[in-house]
Amino acid sequence: MELWNYRPDVYDRGKSLDLVGYHVQATDGKVGSVDEATYEVGESYVIVDTGPWIFGKKVMLPAQVITSIDPQERKLFVARTKAEIKEAPEFDEGTFKEHEYRTKIGDYYGRFPG
Template identity: 85%
Template sequence: MELWDYRPDVYDRGQSLDLVGYHVQATDGKIGSIDEATYDVGESYVIVDTGPWIFGKKVMLPAQVITSIDPQERNVYVARTKAEIKDAPEFDEARFKEPDYRAGLGDYYSRFPR
């Protein structure tokens, strides 16, 4: 599966869903809330504001790491630990849409089991 696409059992492109403001839950606890989400085929991601957890750092997560979405509780669950997310490459607001930036981020996240 492509790292930059939602899993078919997580998000149906036929439905309308805005994930902005949803809480993000790592495998070992809450990491923040979604500031931005995209739904483009092959280019989907969420940007998470980690708030005080890692001093206001933002992180970019490829859509593939999302394992489930709970619209009632407004939670998004990801298949990564807090440490894996904290150690991810720094979010670069100026470059995050560039292919080479995404390639580096993809290399990091593809090291872990899906």
Template identity: 75%
Template sequence: MELWNYRPDVYDRSQPLDLAGYHVRAADGRIGTVDEATYETGESYLVVDTGPWIFGKKVMLPASAITQIDPGEREVHVSRTKQEIKDAPEFDEGTFKEPEYRTRLADYYGRFTV
């Protein structure tokens, strides 16, 4: 499973999708809302605004972390716990699209089994 791709059982690439504004639920509870989502093959991710959960910070999650998308509830479920997400490399608006940041994030999230 490629870290930066949506799982085929979660998202059908032939269908349009806009996850912005969806609530994000970690394995152990809600963590925020989707601020930005990308859908490019091999480069897909979510940027999640955590609101008050971790003091208004944003976090970036690779698309493969998504286990379910519920359009009716406007909710995205991810396979990581709140603590695992909180412990990820810090999100930086200025560098999150840089290869170095993505490599650090891939090293971190790649440690977990799907």
């Protein structure tokens, strides 16, 4: 599913990049920092620790929502608003790698344009 792949113009799989610690910018401001990131074809995502913004909640973002990465500033930009991220299904540490959970996340983020 395309939602779980990085956009070709955002991340070149031929290059090594560790996004952990990068600041995450929604279309309307900062939402947190990357706690974990994966780079597998068809299964790529970032886990964002929102810190005090939404009371320490973590959220999973499919790689496709990332619109650009700035290695110099250690920032990544996503095509979602803070409210859209805040309203995402609750992050579940125990099931986030399972197909059913990813389907729920994919259904949620997949309904937004671009």
